[in-house]
Amino acid sequence: MADPLSLHAPRALAGTVRVPGDKSISHRALMLAALCIGESRIEGLLEGEDVLATAAALRAMGAGIERETDGAWTVHGVGVGGLLQPATHLDMGNSGTSTRLLIGLVASHAVTATFVGDASLSRRPMRRVIEPLSRMGADIRSSPGDRLPLLVRGLCPAVPIEYSLPVASAQVKSAVLLAGLNTPGVTRVIEPVATRDHSERMLAGFGAALTVEAQADGSRVIELRGEAELRPQAIAVPGDPSSAAFPAVAALLVPGSCVTIANVGINPTRAGLFAVLREMGGSIGVTNERVVGGEPVADLVVHASALRGMEVPPALAPSMIDEFPILFIAAALATGRTVARGLGELRVKESDRLAAMARGLAAIGARVEELEDGLAIDGSGGKPLPGGATIDAELDHRIAMSFAVASLACARAVTIDDAGPIATSFPGFIATMETLGAERVATVPA
Template sequence: MSHAPALPLRLSATRPLAGRVAVPGDKSISHRSLMLSALAVGTSRVEGLLEGEDVLATAAAMRAMGATIERGDDGVWTIHGVGVGGLLQPEAALDMGNSGTSTRLLMGLVSSHAITTSFVGDASLSKRPMGRVTGPLSEMGAEFTTSPGGRLPLMVRGACPAVPIEYRLPVASAQVKSAILLAGLNTPGITRVVEPVPTRDHSERMLAGFGADLTVETQEDGARVISLRGEAELKPQNIVVPGDPSSAGFPVVAGLIVPGSDIVVENVGLNPTRDGLYRMLRMMGADIAYENERIVGGEPVADLHVRASTLNGITTPLDVVPSMVDEFPVLFVACALAKGRSVLRGLDELRVKESDRVTVMAEGLRAIGATVEEVEDGLIIDGTGGALLAGGATVATHLDHRIAMSFAVASLACAQPVTVDDRAPIATSFPQFIRLMETLGAAELDAEALA
């Protein structure tokens, strides 16, 4: 397989950032809206869908299994569903690109259908372990043939009827929870997931919104028990996707660390299982005001008014990790510029993302002048107290979109330019990132020479 040559990225900030911007639609909600719409009987409409490569991989997979999915000239997506149990055998392997969410959730979806499906992905995705999903799905009756280490490429032979299970998550993971619940849609009886630590709850909200018979109970020890009655009949919906809080984190942190900045990021989803980054930044002293708070499509939303701030180091509470697991790379950047020491632990999950985000961020931050100690489950960072980092280095993305954007943001607070080795991964989740940062006042250095 041939790959396009890497296209480096260098951003700088010669003046304070200013202006109003909107980030793309929430990636988690976009994935689920396509999947559940494709399983509903009738026609659903989705506004604000994230049109990054990851979500487009989900759309292509659902088309391959029988759903009709179209994008209108107005940007509204229309999905004609096949009904629960109606998925068709795809004619070829489903190419998931870089999307771990697509892969794990779709593995759950097909596990209770009488079809055999192969999954392939890019080099980064093919390194990610799938065992935490194949384990419980195998208990439900699905059969898996995987590459060594339980990785892609892999093949799923669905079970129909599948067997309902009660599964207690050994590690907090919204993807594992969602895969089991999606498998439960076409499984007779009650499928039950117990999560000791709450994770993002978009699947529960959307399943209920589509008419699934789903209940959520909280036990005395704080564990959540999600029960789904199978052989569901989903009803089509009109969905408005709020702005992705993970994507919003990049301009928000940029606004905090570039002196004199005053920006507004509009329409950001603030689901309480996803807003950990903003809670942590405010605890660090960040000036982030929630304006125009409202409910959109069942999800809390607000405009974030961000002003440059003096940040203080922080020790991250373990119970906040699931609500911001994808946002830690950009939080590391904020901590590198804060006053004092930040202790960020309990981050084992970051080691099995698109890259080992703990090690990759530690290496990159050291290269641009930050003081970082890597420990088994996280990082200890001694911040500059607001002084510029040295910069002047090239950092490797390791095909990871969040690594690329985090160091693009860090470069705005460096004395010398920082080169991100490849901008291509950014397209998986935030194709408009560079243009948005330029709208706020960042400038791309040597754009013509790098093109």
């Protein structure tokens, strides 16, 4: 049964909250720990459905993964090359990250695995990882349209390749590097612009022989020497900046608000949204800066602000690709026009996020134009939007949370058709917003 959600803000938002652990780092921590010999300990792991799908798949291939009573997770790895044949298919649920990265892991092991997912994930194309991993020797058979269900027969030893990413994609880069761990020789990935670098930081932390060279044209060359021997680690996962984006934008939009979001990862390859919001006039302070497990971390202090529209530089897209839905909400309440282009990637996420956001924004009274590769939004000048609509979130967690935040800045509450998918990345989202002073409006289940 669907779980409708509607929020409103009877007063200014205030308080200090923490957001769940970074989803990208959580996935990678589990995968690399599973390839060590010995026990790794992970604190702050995101316990959303996507990350739990990764944990279940790794268990099915021999890793021992358990949650301890203190909330930390322990992983007893099988070593690079030690993945076992799973007894049944690997269910990825809604997680594109789990799917693409695990296909990379399996590609260079003597393992055959079938990947399946929910209806949303099964619509998402996998060609971008199939192509390079097939060049490394994996036999990959997909459903029509390069979609799930998908069968992978790994090759061991696989063939090292040099691969230039046709588009900036941290998932494709990571899939190739993960395959390279069990591949003799040097696997080389060339990315046209820097994407989130959690894989590189974590691979180096686990002991892989990896180098990264920035080129004069802005591209980066990553080299990994295969047949690696990874060392178990103790990892502290920082708060996810993609999750922090939702209470941050809520604080910017609700008059009089002052919100602190503690322990947020501020890796520069992920912090594009906060840079854009500051340029739009948002008051977002950074305190208590520190480095945790090789990742920069800080507390964000956000005050309600009058925002101005802007042209979002396409070069920033890789550093905030998951945050554009909530940026579009901020833009709808700003003064002037915001234009964001170069976002074709958003059409193949959990939903077509450009189309879904355009429809939803229009439904709540925003002025929006859908472009081929982006959106143009004429803001309300800080005035509340009419609201009052029910939004089809299309089983997309970020669409659902974005319009839940929009509801706080509308004259009439906005209803999201189903809050269930939010659990894939931010299971405590509603409680977090209530801690800050938002209230849930009674709705009738669909």
